[in-house]
Amino acid sequence: MRKAALLFLLSAAVLFAADSANKSWVNNVMRIVDGETIVVMHDGVPETVRLFGIDCPDDGQPYADEARNYTTILVLNRSVDVQPVGKDTGGKTVARVYKEGKDVSQLLLEAGLAWWSRKDAPSDQKLKEIEQQARAAQRRMWVQPNPVAPWDYRQEQARKRGTEQEETVYVTRVEGTYHRASCPLLRRSVINVLSAVPMSLVDAKVKYKPCEVCNPPR
Numbered sequence: 379m380r381k382a383a384l385l386f387l388l389s390a391a392v393l394f395a396a397d398s399a400n401k402s403w404v405n406n407v408m409r410i411v412d413g414e415t416i417v418v419m420h421d422g423v424p425e426t427v428r429l430f431g432i433d434c435p436d437d438g439q440p441y442a443d444e445a446r447n448y449t450t451i452l453v454l455n456r457s458v459d460v461q462p463v464g465k466d467t468g469g470k471t472v473a474r475v476y477k478e479g480k481d482v483s484q485l486l487l488e489a490g491l492a493w494w495s496r497k498d499a500p501s502d503q504k505l506k507e508i509e510q511q512a513r514a515a516q517r518r519m520w521v522q523p524n525p526v527a528p529w530d531y532r533q534e535q536a537r538k539r540g541t542e543q544e545e546t547v548y549v550t551r552v553e554g555t556y557h558r559a560s561c562p563l564l565r566r567s568v569i570n571v572l573s574a575v576p577m578s579l580v581d582a583k584v585k586y587k588p589c590e591v592c593n594p595p596r
């Protein structure tokens with residue numbers, strides 16, 4: 379009986395949360411995390427908000443700082459109208475954010491500092507159109523001959539980290555260097571081959587230097 383009552387209360391709380399999650403609010407921007415992520419006060423608590431439908435260059439990519447600076451100029455310490463559309467996979471609020479009636483996602487796209495997110499907003503023709511216009515006008519990052527989309531950049535970074543983790547090199551106890559399996563130094567004597575220990579590149583790099591002969595990955 380008490381359990382049933384508790385379950386009812388819990389489900390009511392969840393429903394209430396789901397309902398209030400999509401209510402819009404107006405408040406000040408406290409902080410800029412990156413081009414498409416801002417922190418806005420919400421009922422007295424700072425809330426991280428991702429701008430809907432765009433992806434700015436990531437840290438490490440050209441124009442990442444420009445995108446962050448532009449978002450700072452546009453909305454930091456300003457009042458914005460936040461209209462949530464849902465949550466991202468990390469649980470962050472995703473919202474259309476308006477400053478003086480203008481969609482901040484669109485302003486970043488217009489400036490050539492954001493990509494239209496094909497994955498998050500596939501049917502948003504307006505965002506698609508604005509990106510195309512910025513590209514045609516070669517604004518900011520679109521002057522680059524081959525700009526890399528941030529989602530491709532993230533995938534490439536993840537792939538690099540993955541291969542580095544998996545890559546195996548060989549170390550011998552005597553000399554403090556690491557080698558490729560094919561290194562002639564490892565094959566020079568039977569003793570060396572026997573004493574060569576396989577190790578992940580990540581671990582080997584901590585203690586050993588790369589061999590000058592076989593030039594293993596660094």
Ligand SMILES: [Zn+2]
Nearest residue numbers: 557561589592
């Ligand atoms: Zn070597």
